[in-house]
Amino acid sequence: MPMTCLAIQLEGAFHVGNLVLRELPLGELAPHHVRVAIRAASLNFRDLLMVRGVYNPKQPTPLIPCSDGAGEVLAVGANVRAFKVGDRVTTCFFQDFCSGEATREKMSTSLGGPIQGTLRTVCDFLETGLVHTPSYLTDGEAATLPCAALTAWNALVEQGNVKPGQTILLQGTGGVSIAALQIARELLGAQVILLSRSAEKLRLASAYRLLGAIDTGATPDWSKAARALTPGGRGVDHVVDVGGADTLQQSIRALRPGGTVSVIGVLSGAKTELQLTPMLMQNLRLQGVLVGTREMQLRMNAAYTSAAIKPIISQQFSLAEARQAFAALALGAHFGKVVIRVDA
Template sequence: MKSCLVKTDGGIDAIETVDQPEPDCRPGTVKIRMRAASLNYRDLSVAAGGYMRNDTRPVVPLSDGAGEITEVGDGVTQWKVGDRVSPIFVQKWIDGSVTDAMLRSSLGGGIDGVLTESIVVPEQSLVAIPDSMSFAEAASIPCAAVTAWHALFEVNRLVAGQTVLLLGTGGVSIYALQLAKSAGARVIITSSSDKKLELAKSLGADQTVNYQTHPDWHREVKSLTDGVGVDHVVEVGGPGTLEKSIKSTKVGGNIHLIGVLDSPSAKISPMLSVFNLLNIRGIYVGSRTMHERTIQAMTASEIKPVIDKSFAFDDALDAYRYFASQKHVGKVVIEF
């Protein structure tokens, strides 16, 4: 079977396509014929090296995929051949609290991922795909959508009427937009592109801020909230944007710290978060239970994943390059 491999820290151009033997389906596992995969910012970091808990070499990249079961191992009763499924991001995080050992079972970094024609996973480490979703749509959910769900609905839960600030128009932010609007929230979203902001409006964003036009974008956010600030920030920028996110948040508000897209070495003062009693919480994807809740919420609200562009498996590196260009809104997928 064909597989892609990250063997070094050489980035996108160093990813190799190789022929490998089909994996064996052991007792308690299922074999999945992959039909689609999607890219996340983490995948660029895995290829370039230095990403925490994702230093395995060689490793099959990408965490997010979907396909159909082609074989079930002895003792498996929950699944059957032909079932449409998606492996979960952290293979050992089924429910409840998480440990360091669990986080080291993250697909596409800690262990082999889904950019391969077949994968074998434990029977408890996958979820069913609704009939209403294509393989490509389901493959866009495990990291971005589950992360957005975890941020907004698992702790300090978003409620109708609250205001959410989203940074950029990548996968996590667009899913957070769709989920927040389905819950009755008001959404403010930022981008450097007016075109992307118009698309975000078409998906339900209430207000937009171009951070190129408004470098001190936190002032615009405070103005849009009558000086009060937002209830929730889905913070994907990291240290480079966190100070302005803090300044955008109301007293007692919540900052869900997810990404490191901007200036990871920047320094900020924590004092405003102290004076304003902010809740700043790190979010790293989620458990199988959260994945299932995400799918249930999307199905109930008829949320359609936003797929910007699809590539063939043989053009996987072109998909990486397009994703790295940051031209996309929503998700970039690879279909097998």
């Protein structure tokens, strides 16, 4: 049993340049904890915001970033029943939010802030903070699921109740949007209109037989273009809004009467002015989504397994290259997920 682990820690001020590789001692394994050898972690935009001090400027450091990881059980505490040594496991974003309504307490159990995260070779998790990894997935692929994919699943399936043939508008080609694209096309039989700032990324996404691909550089009035792609120009059924400030008004404009915007991200900022009249005159719904519960993750994993969905990894880095991985995410050239091979 290892006595120490290697970890990437944010030390001192919030800045990607303050991520350092350290050897840290491992304590006693607590009765309700599972000790896991992490093989892969994935980055979410949230992790970048956390390291930059934007997500929670009061987050104490040192902090081990990242919520998403997958690996193998090394040991279990005396009271653990759900896992055994050798099991392949994936983290849950919330360590203690298994099901039911959100509460402040449950939502304060997220990994990678406030709880120390997955960018390390060995980590102890609550039994409630892990699920078994679907056997057809590699650890790298499994590590892409806990935050981005579960958020997309929650938006479209658990809360969105999207039906076959409905039209979904997705923004950009990062972790959440590409997971939503896969869920929409490979599981739900929904139609997708995809926005991107990159013609090359839209070309890559064409393998999913899109209803429409809109280059937002060339078509800044994309809500009008999206509506024009729907039957009779009525508007889309559901928008997964990751842009925030600069996109929300257009997301609302793209909807059909009775349609839904899942409010998920703040890539362009978190403050905006909205025209409220269309909201009531057209019976629209704005639904905030914050990742999902462990039960949702189990349902998502079962659905992924039934359709053998392979998450899309765009770039991989080693643990020692963590700063480069964060820089790559910030650059935004990825299509799908950025993964860190912890065992490399």
